[in-house]
Amino acid sequence: MEILIPEYKIERRVRALAHAISEEHRESGNPYPPVMICVLNGGYAFFADLMKDMGIDVQMDFVRAKSYEGKDNTGGVKITKDLEIHCKGKRVYIIDDIVDTGATMMEILIKVQDMTPHEVKVVTLLKRKENSPPVDHFCFEIDKEWVVGYGLDDNSLKRNYRNIYKIN
16 A cells, blocks of 8 residues: 555645635625534544634535445445434535545435435545536545555445555
């Protein structure tokens, strides 16, 4: 494995993103605290750090969507933990570790849109440089490498690493 993104760069970028999202919400004029939705399992580290640096009150919820078995993502998307907070009229931020093909995010977006939110934004730690579906906020763009650490796993391992590594 080789370090792709070191911890100090992740910390700086996440902090800056938290401030930008906080300001974006303040400027929106929406009177409700935004609903911040963490996509489990991979999004937990990014989500936790992002929430610690938010400068506004937020509501937090979690959804678990499973699209990978090892490195295989051909089995479709399964929602195994659903949302508990209702999002009607609120600004919603869906926060995930990586937007790859976009299939997982599309399933979650459909669920959230059914709740008639005021606005929905997609926030991700990583997005692919090529063929990535659109996202509203992201920290880093990467190529096609398989990455682990900071919530990203390899067969449920390596999520706890502080850096993001590419597997050679």
